[in-house]
Amino acid sequence: MKVLLVCLFTLLLLLAGPVFVIASGTASLGVDWSKADRTSVGLAPDPATTPEAVVQVYAARVLSWRGAFGVHPWFAVKPAGARAYTVYEVIGWRVYRGMPAVAVSHRDPDGRWFGAQPMVLAELRGAAAAAAIPKIAEAAGTYPYAGEYRIWPGPNSNTFAAWVARAVPELRLDLPSTALGKDYLGTGLFARAPSGTGWQVSLFGVAGVLLAAEEGLEVNLLGLTVGVDPLDLAVKLPGVGRLAFRPDSPTPVVVEGEAKPQE
Known part of the structure; x- marks a missing residue:
């Protein structure tokens, strides 16, 4: 009986964040996907005035109730001198229609995701970006779950992001705690952290632990992430994302993702 009560209490704590996100209106409920805003928000450098190579990693809340849990x-x-961006991502409906999960397109790199505001998680410019671009393309082409897609516990779009990030450690990509599916390792148990600065162990993406310099300490329970990032004075909560403690604010600041300035 005590074990059952502990399990129920833990589940309620894990779901408190997503419930808060729905109550606060952060998750887009009742939005018609066919009419949702997909326009650019101005976060991507204009190719017409930016000749150097650019790499950016974005994330935005998922449409409908799923947005309460993940992004x-x-x-x-954009290679040096290119006039347009190439976007790599995994989209579930493609699998359902018999197509590969990985989509490669020239859509707006910083377009809203069905109304949701995107955030920049990582960025490279110049020579670093030029070196990373072929690695990203190769990782996208060798993604092992191109014929699979599961919202939970994976593989999904966040599993893809973690896969590519491990292949391009110079991104030092700290995926948000809201990147549900990032810890899915298939039948494997051990892997480098997506940032390349540590390691993780995960049981089918349902339970695991990650320890890395960039991400800090994360515990995965039922696919939901709870963690602490001591170097950035932040905690990570399911649904909510990052709760940062900043010297310029008397109270903790909720930051939806783990976006950090690049050095």
């Missing part, structure tokens, strides 16, 4: 990530790359 959708994508990689946007």
